[in-house]
Amino acid sequence: xxxxxxxxxxxxIIVANTHIYWDPExxxxxxxxxxxxxSRLAQFKSRVSEQLGxxxxxxxxxxxxxxxxxxxxxxxxxxxxxxxxxxxxxxxAYTKGEPHFTNCTPGFTGTLDYILFSPSGDVKPVGCxxxxxxxxxxxxxxxxxxxxxSDHLPIGAEFEVSQN
Numbered sequence: 290x291x292x293x294x295x296x297x298x299x300x301x302i303i304v305a306n307t308h309i310y311w312d313p314e315x316x317x318x319x320x321x322x323x324x325x326x327x328s329r330l331a332q333f334k335s336r337v338s339e340q341l342g343x344x345x346x347x348x349x350x351x352x353x354x355x356x357x358x359x360x361x362x363x364x365x366x367x368x369x370x371x372x373x374x375x376x377x378x379x380x381x382a383y384t385k386g387e388p389h390f391t392n393c394t395p396g397f398t399g400t401l402d403y404i405l406f407s408p409s410g411d412v413k414p415v416g417c418x419x420x421x422x423x424x425x426x427x428x429x430x431x432x433x434x435x436x437x438x439s440d441h442l443p444i445g446a447e448f449e450v451s452q453n
Contacts, residue, residue, distance in 0.1 A: 290330065292337045292345060300411050300450050301343045303334055307351035309361065319354065319361045327365075331373040346410030347374060348448070352441060356399045357387045365405060380404040380414040380446040388420045391442045393432045398423070404446050411451040418445035 290305035309322050330347060337345050355361035357379075366377055381387050381403070391402040406414060420442050421428050427436035 290333055290349075292333070294341075295450055299343070301337060301341060301345035302410075302412060303330065303337060303345045303347050305330055305347075305349040307349065307353070309352065309354045311354045313354075313359075316360050320364060323353075323361050323364055327373045334374050344410075346412040347377065347407040348404065348412070349377070349406075350402075350404040350444070352402050354401050356401065357382075362403075365403075375407050375409055377405040378408045380406060381417055381444070383408065384414050384417050384446075388442075388444075389423050391420065391444060392440055393423075393428050393442070394440050395431045398431075402441055402444050404444060406448070412448045413451070414446045415449045416447040418443065420444070 290303055293302050293304065294300070295302065305326070307322075307326050310318050312318075326349070330349065334345055334347065337343070353361060353365070355365075366379060366382075368376065379387060383406075387400050389400070390398045391400050392398065404414075406412065427434070428442075432440045432442070
């Protein structure tokens with residue numbers, strides 16, 4: 290994780306990345322990793338706030354290995370996170386709904402990757418990287434393939450900074 294001061298308006302952003310354990314049978318391990326991530330983010334946010342006298346926005350992205358609606362995803366976007374660092378929201382859910390999938394293999398197709406942000410901050414998503422539809426020819430047969438060199442599709446977002 291890292292803190293950034295943006296040029297122009299005096300805004301600060303904390304950006305973090307994660308990769309949560311893959312096995313759906315080990316929900317307790319995945320939840321422990323998510324809790325640890327949020328606690329470290331909260332500590333870092335507190336330190337940045339104290340040292341710089343600001344309240345930074347949060348962006349955390351990664352392979353959460355959790356589908357929308359499962360326990361890890363719900364924990365990350367629930368009111369439970371509010372006590373640690375404020376609510377988090379998925380960029381895709383906020384702008385146009387979660388994609389059909391970000392991972393596509395012969396044994397599993399679903400959304401596992403997210404960009405989460407603090408919606409109460411000065412940074413708001415205004416767009417997302419378009420992802421292929423399930424029937425698109427470039428994902429037929431699963432990933433990785435000639436068009437996508439990973440079993441995960443790249444995700445991305447464009448953010449706007451308020452001028453407060």
